[in-house]
Amino acid sequence: MTRLVGRLLQRLLGRLPIGWLQLTHNRTRLAAALAGVAFANILIFVQLGFLGALIESIGLPYRMMNAEILVAASDANTLSDGSPLPRQRLYQTLAVPGVAAATAVYYNRLDWKQLDGTIRTLDVFGIDPSAQAFRSAEINAELDRLKLSDTALIDRKTRNVPKDLFPSIGAGRSYQFEANNRSITVVGTFEIGGGFSADGYLVVSDQTFLRLFKRRVPGAPNMIFVKVEPGVPVAAVVERLRVALPASDTTVRTVADAVASDQRFQTTQKPIGIVFGFGIVIGVLVGVIIVYQVLSSDVADHLREYATFKAIGYKRGFFLGIVFEEAMVLAMLGFIPGLVIALLLYQIIAATTGLPITMPGTRPLMVLLGTLAMCTLSGAIATRRLERADPADLF
Amino acid sequence: MQTAPSIARLRAQDEPPIVVSGLNHWFGEGDARKQALFDVDLVVASGQLVMLMGASGSGKTTLLTLIGCLREVQDGSVRLLGRELRGASADRLVESRRRLGFIFQAHNLHDSLTAHQNVRMGLDVHEGVPESRRDDAAAHVLALLGLGDRATYLPANLSGGQKQRVAIARALVGNPDVIFADEPTAALDKDSGYDVVALLKRLARARGTTILMVTHDNRILGLADRIVTLQDGRIVRDEKPATS
Ligand SMILES: Nc1ncnc2c1ncn2[C@@H]1O[C@H](COP(=O)(O)OP(=O)(O)OP(=O)(O)O)[C@@H](O)[C@H]1O
Numbered sequence: 170m171t172r173l174v175g176r177l178l179q180r181l182l183g184r185l186p187i188g189w190l191q192l193t194h195n196r197t198r199l200a201a202a203l204a205g206v207a208f209a210n211i212l213i214f215v216q217l218g219f220l221g222a223l224i225e226s227i228g229l230p231y232r233m234m235n236a237e238i239l240v241a242a243s244d245a246n247t248l249s250d251g252s253p254l255p256r257q258r259l260y261q262t263l264a265v266p267g268v269a270a271a272t273a274v275y276y277n278r279l280d281w282k283q284l285d286g287t288i289r290t291l292d293v294f295g296i297d298p299s300a301q302a303f304r305s306a307e308i309n310a311e312l313d314r315l316k317l318s319d320t321a322l323i324d325r326k327t328r329n330v331p332k333d334l335f336p337s338i339g340a341g342r343s344y345q346f347e348a349n350n351r352s353i354t355v356v357g358t359f360e361i362g363g364g365f366s367a368d369g370y371l372v373v374s375d376q377t378f379l380r381l382f383k384r385r386v387p388g389a390p391n392m393i394f395v396k397v398e399p400g401v402p403v404a405a406v407v408e409r410l411r412v413a414l415p416a417s418d419t420t421v422r423t424v425a426d427a428v429a430s431d432q433r434f435q436t437t438q439k440p441i442g443i444v445f446g447f448g449i450v451i452g453v454l455v456g457v458i459i460v461y462q463v464l465s466s467d468v469a470d471h472l473r474e475y476a477t478f479k480a481i482g483y484k485r486g487f488f489l490g491i492v493f494e495e496a497m498v499l500a501m502l503g504f505i506p507g508l509v510i511a512l513l514l515y516q517i518i519a520a521t522t523g524l525p526i527t528m529p530g531t532r533p534l535m536v537l538l539g540t541l542a543m544c545t546l547s548g549a550i551a552t553r554r555l556e557r558a559d560p561a562d563l564f
Numbered sequence: 565m566q567t568a569p570s571i572a573r574l575r576a577q578d579e580p581p582i583v584v585s586g587l588n589h590w591f592g593e594g595d596a597r598k599q600a601l602f603d604v605d606l607v608v609a610s611g612q613l614v615m616l617m618g619a620s621g622s623g624k625t626t627l628l629t630l631i632g633c634l635r636e637v638q639d640g641s642v643r644l645l646g647r648e649l650r651g652a653s654a655d656r657l658v659e660s661r662r663r664l665g666f667i668f669q670a671h672n673l674h675d676s677l678t679a680h681q682n683v684r685m686g687l688d689v690h691e692g693v694p695e696s697r698r699d700d701a702a703a704h705v706l707a708l709l710g711l712g713d714r715a716t717y718l719p720a721n722l723s724g725g726q727k728q729r730v731a732i733a734r735a736l737v738g739n740p741d742v743i744f745a746d747e748p749t750a751a752l753d754k755d756s757g758y759d760v761v762a763l764l765k766r767l768a769r770a771r772g773t774t775i776l777m778v779t780h781d782n783r784i785l786g787l788a789d790r791i792v793t794l795q796d797g798r799i800v801r802d803e804k805p806a807t808s
């Protein structure tokens with residue numbers, strides 16, 4: 170195996186693969202170095218995975234919206250914050266040419282106490298059951314039953330609830346639970362999937378919503394889902410809505426823009442996003458430091474040999490070549506176990522948290538390139554020690 | 565009519581490989597500045613084996629490293645293979661070193677490379693040798709030194725004498741014009757020390773290679789064509805060995 174790689178490298182480099190021979194000569198050091206690179210890779214993969222899951226989970230409810238344009242409060246950064254909109258906004262919206270339909274949507278967060286006393290948080294959407302606010306066929310099929318008071322549809326992917334709960338609801342039986350001193354009857358399910366702040370979603374009618382959240386004022390929703398007439402450019406309708414609705418309390422954006430700005434906000438302004446970004450930085454640092462340690466002590470151990478080669482007539486580029494050869498070998502060989510373990514961890518995380526953590530095809534490539542860059546940087550720092558190899562000191 | 569480069573080459577061929585004149589050398593700065601060599605003159609003819617002797621600190625190594633392009637010449641003149649080393653750029657010194665062979669007191673073999681690979685390192689510094697011939701050339705020189713069956717050994721698995729012979733093979737494989745050796749037998753017992761130097765001399769003679777060798781080892785003096793003795797940085801004796 171080592172022989173084969175050695176011969177391959179010799180072909181590739183057009184010289185003896187001295188870096189490879191040095192690395193494989195000291196197996197414990199090689200193992201430590203590869204473990205270090207793999208560890209840094211795993212750290213980075215997991216952080217990227219969480220970051221990706223955060224971004225993905227933010228987008229999930231937006232993707233369900235049966236709308237091209239989202240009208241929301243100007244102080245709202247995400248679906249779950251911001252003031253309610255003034256009453257007139259829905260009617261003003263409906264009056265704008267090019268708007269095919271507009272429906273008011275209420276939003277609030279609900280604590281759902283489990284039998285064991287623990288609490289699940291649900292993001293609750295209150296919708297007008299006579300309109301199709303969401304794209305989900307499952308929701309739209311149950312709109313009539315939502316018109317009955319205190320009925321709800323629940324997200325099947327809600328985290329940490331008894332396993333047999335949702336299949337039994339799907340099979341026609343309903344399920345009741347108490348929340349905010351009301352008894353809610355769950356009559357059906359749909360699928361979104363919880364994110365980092367809530368465990369799942371609940372859809373109710375606006376009437377049920379107002380009974381559930383007594384402080385909320387009728388006619389003052391959190392957002393308005395706007396459908397544009399076919400053939401009318403969405404951007405034009407956005408512009409018209411911006412003119413019609415006061416910017417002091419209302420923002421008008423395409424749903425795509427709203428998702429992007431929500432994702433940007435949560436990944437850069439909220440602690441959770443910053444923590445993941447920071448984790449990536451730590452992973453890179455760990456990798457750079459470990460590889461630097463290994464490469465520089467390897468250079469230090471071979472100063473005499475390098476001085477000998479210098480005396481024989483080898484130039485600086487030759488020694489840089491050895492160090493970078495080692496850096497590349499460490500990057501490549503450390504990356505493979507790093508990727509395999511990261512894939513396993515993704516599966517475990519997805520299974521235990523229900524977060525949409527996946528490995529897009531470009532991520533391993535990015536991380537590999539990053540690892541190569543990281544190792545090259547470490548190698549570049551380590552080569553400064555080469556200057557100490559003075560052939561005049563050999564005699 | 566002759567062109568300039570060919571005149572230079574002709575002169576280089578006529579000129580002895582080593583011509584040192586008025587060489588002075590100092591170490592240190594300011595008050596600590598100390599002169600190690602005083603007005604040294606030395607001419608070594610092609611193909612000769614010259615041994616440098618003298619007490620510890622007499623300047624043997626300093627002289628060897630100056631002629632061997634490993635140190636910058638400060639004062640005086642060193643002409644090696646027809647080229648003046650004084651004022652030569654670092655790059656030119658490296659180029660010049662490629663025409664030289666070095667044998668150190670310690671073998672300085674690379675412990676991750678086999679005997680054969682170590683020898684190849686002495687060849688790989690030269691361009692223009694086809695890849696297919698490199699392995700053969702290295703194997704050939706190893707065989708000449710009686711190590712044909714040790715080619716795939718790592719230095720850790722070779723005896724002291726075998727390691728020094730690998731180091732000699734590494735110095736010889738590039739067909740150097742001059743070989744510099746500093747106490748090459750110091751790490752060896754007397755018998756193998758003599759054998760190794762005798763072998764080196766025989767191979768060098770066959771190739772017309774000049775050797776400048778620092779030694780304290782009286783047993784090998786008989787192999788020298790000339791013995792130069794240094795004392796406190798000056799050449800005090802220059803003689804033929806007593807033929808034994
Ligand atoms: N790198 C150096 N820095 C300062 N002084 C040096 C250096 N190298 C040699 N010297 C001094 O120069 C003088 C000559 O040293 P050199 O090493 O040439 O002696 P040598 O004849 O080779 O001795 P030995 O037989 O012990 O190897 C000594 O006084 C030594 O202390």
Ligand SMILES: [Mg+2]
Binds near residue numbers: 564624625626
């Ligand atoms: Mg010395």
